[in-house]
Amino acid sequence: MASLAPAVSSSKTNQQEDGKFIPSNENVLQKHVAFFDRNHDGIVYPWETFKGFRAIGCGIPLSTGAALFINMGLSSKTRPGKFPSLLFPIEIKNIHKSKHGSDSGVYDSEGSYTCISIMPCSIGFVPSKFEEIFTKHACTQPNALTSDELMGMLKANREPKDYGGWLVFFFLFILVAAYSEWKILYVLCKDKNGLLRKDTVRAVYDGSLFEHMEKEHESAKKKA
Numbered sequence: 001m002a003s004l005a006p007a008v009s010s011s012k013t014n015q016q017e018d019g020k021f022i023p024s025n026e027n028v029l030q031k032h033v034a035f036f037d038r039n040h041d042g043i044v045y046p047w048e049t050f051k052g053f054r055a056i057g058c059g060i061p062l063s064t065g066a067a068l069f070i071n072m073g074l075s076s077k078t079r080p081g082k083f084p085s086l087l088f089p090i091e092i093k094n095i096h097k098s099k100h101g102s103d104s105g106v107y108d109s110e111g112s113y114t115c116i117s118i119m120p121c122s123i124g125f126v127p128s129k130f131e132e133i134f135t136k137h138a139c140t141q142p143n144a145l146t147s148d149e150l151m152g153m154l155k156a157n158r159e160p161k162d163y164g165g166w167l168v169f170f171f172l173f174i175l176v177a178a179y180s181e182w183k184i185l186y187v188l189c190k191d192k193n194g195l196l197r198k199d200t201v202r203a204v205y206d207g208s209l210f211e212h213m214e215k216e217h218e219s220a221k222k223k224a
């Protein structure tokens with residue numbers, strides 16, 4: 001892969017500019033998902049998730065499955081009120097509410113607790129946690145993960161199963177979500193030696209990876 005430039009936003013705060021939703025600079029998780037908001041209205045609908053996956057080169061089955069799983073899983077957490085919407089919209093300004101367990105901790109979770117309604121919520125990138133992924137798990141090469149090393153990391157991130165009854169299903173959902181985001185990343189972005197490089201992982205957090213993959217996919221289509 002060519003070099004990965006970080007995503008740039010003109011807004012320090014948030015929301016509309018010329019009618020377009022601008023992800024907050026203080027909330028790196030908003031930047032992660034903004035690529036999938038294809039019409040920049042601040043909401044990611046399932047068909048936008050589908051289009052986003054197609055744009056980075058995924059096939060129809062994976063794009064359909066991901067759109068259903070992601071939107072059905074995250075929509076109600078990001079929406080106001082108790083009633084789910086059958087269009088399964090994900091509201092980007094509330095994306096911090098959809099943070100789940102069993103993650104790497106690179107997205108700073110403190111932000112979720114410090115949000116107040118008049119201010120956009122901040123979710124930071126935690127460099128020490130990012131470095132930890134590689135210092136703890138990258139044994140073959142310091143700046144990349146093999147498939148087995150990635151599995152080792154996912155097992156280590158797994159939070160204790162201290163749930164009972166229906167919460168088991170909730171726990172399983174979180175686990176599948178945490179596994180699939182990393183597995184999809186690995187399948188899509190591993191290099192020819194089967195390694196997931198550190199700069200690739202870095203670029204997923206602010207979403208710049210998706211922009212980059214879209215450009216690469218477009219130029220590959222033109223060459224074909």
Ligand code: HEM
Nearest residue numbers: 033036044090098099100103104105106107181182184185
């Ligand atoms: C090809 C597409 C995608 C890939 C490869 C991907 C990958 C990732 C990765 C690797 C993480 C970091 C998890 C960690 O630090 O342990 C993450 C976090 C997250 N992603 Fe994605 N993602 C994708 C699409 C999406 C979409 C479409 C949404 C929602 C619209 C989304 C929402 C989230 C959220 C809410 C988190 C935070 C999880 C947490 O820290 O609890 N992602 N994703």
Ligand SMILES: [Ca+2]
Nearest residue numbers: 037039041043
């Ligand atoms: Ca949208």
